Amino acid sequence: MSEIKTDKLTGVxxxxxxxxxxxxxxxxxxxxxxxxxxxGTVKTNLQQGLAxxxxxxxxASATPRDSLNTSSxxxxxxxxxxxxxxxxxxxxxxCINMTTNSYAGDSFQxxxxxxxxxxxxxxxxxxxxMWIYSNGAYVDAKYNYLLGHGDLA
Numbered sequence: 001m002s003e004i005k006t007d008k009l010t011g012v013x014x015x016x017x018x019x020x021x022x023x024x025x026x027x028x029x030x031x032x033x034x035x036x037x038x039x040g041t042v043k044t045n046l047q048q049g050l051a052x053x054x055x056x057x058x059x060a061s062a063t064p065r066d067s068l069n070t071s072s073x074x075x076x077x078x079x080x081x082x083x084x085x086x087x088x089x090x091x092x093x094x095c096i097n098m099t100t101n102s103y104a105g106d107s108f109q110x111x112x113x114x115x116x117x118x119x120x121x122x123x124x125x126x127x128x129x130m131w132i133y134s135n136g137a138y139v140d141a142k143y144n145y146l147l148g149h150g151d152l153a
Contacts, residue, residue, distance in 0.1 A: 052094075053085050053148030059132065059140035069148075076120055079138025080131045087152050088126035094150025100132055101143040125153060 011017040016027045026034045026043075037044040053069040059081060062073050074082040120129030132141040 048149075048151075051147050051149060052087075052089070052152050053083075053096075053146075055083060055144070055146045057144050058142050059144060060142065071126075076129065077138065079133065079140055080120055080129065082120065082127055082129050083146065085126045085148070088124075089148070090125065090151040090153045092123060092125060094125075094148055096128055096130075097147045097149075098130060099145045100141045 009018050011019075016029075018025050023036050023040070028034075031047070033046040034043040035046055036042070051068065053067075055064050055067040055070050055073070057064040057067070057073060059075075059079065062075055064070055064073060069086045070083060071086040072084045074084065076082055120131065123129065130144075130146065132139050132144075134141075
């Protein structure tokens with residue numbers, strides 16, 4: 001098997017474009033990279049499609065099971081938490097998706113639960129609130145999975 005070692009790839013026809021296995025990859029001076037999407041007819045921005053922040057945690061503990069770009073979790077009240085990111089989003093227009101079991105035990109009986117980016121005390125580009133409400137009360141859910149997309153500052 002052959003090996004190529006290089007620090008830089010430059011396209012011949014267009015300096016910012018290279019082709020790998022018939023897939024045209026285009027880089028921009030801003031650092032954005034576009035690649036072919038599924039089916040090959042549409043281009044997608046590589047950075048826009050990557051999660052910039054995620055957490056897997058139990059609300060009974062302030063320590064995430066695992067995470068990316070998470071500096072801390074703050075227990076506001078039972079069933080109400082703040083997540084702080086290590087690197088801030090560039091605007092408040094980021095998107096947080098939350099999946100939870102909305103129950104303190106092991107079952108996944110989903111009901112009214114989770115409202116990432118709430119008004120628990122004011123969201124910022126590096127902090128957002130979340131809550132879990134089930135059967136008429138806030139609960140510290142055991143399984144909480146949050147995923148954040150948006151531009152980083």
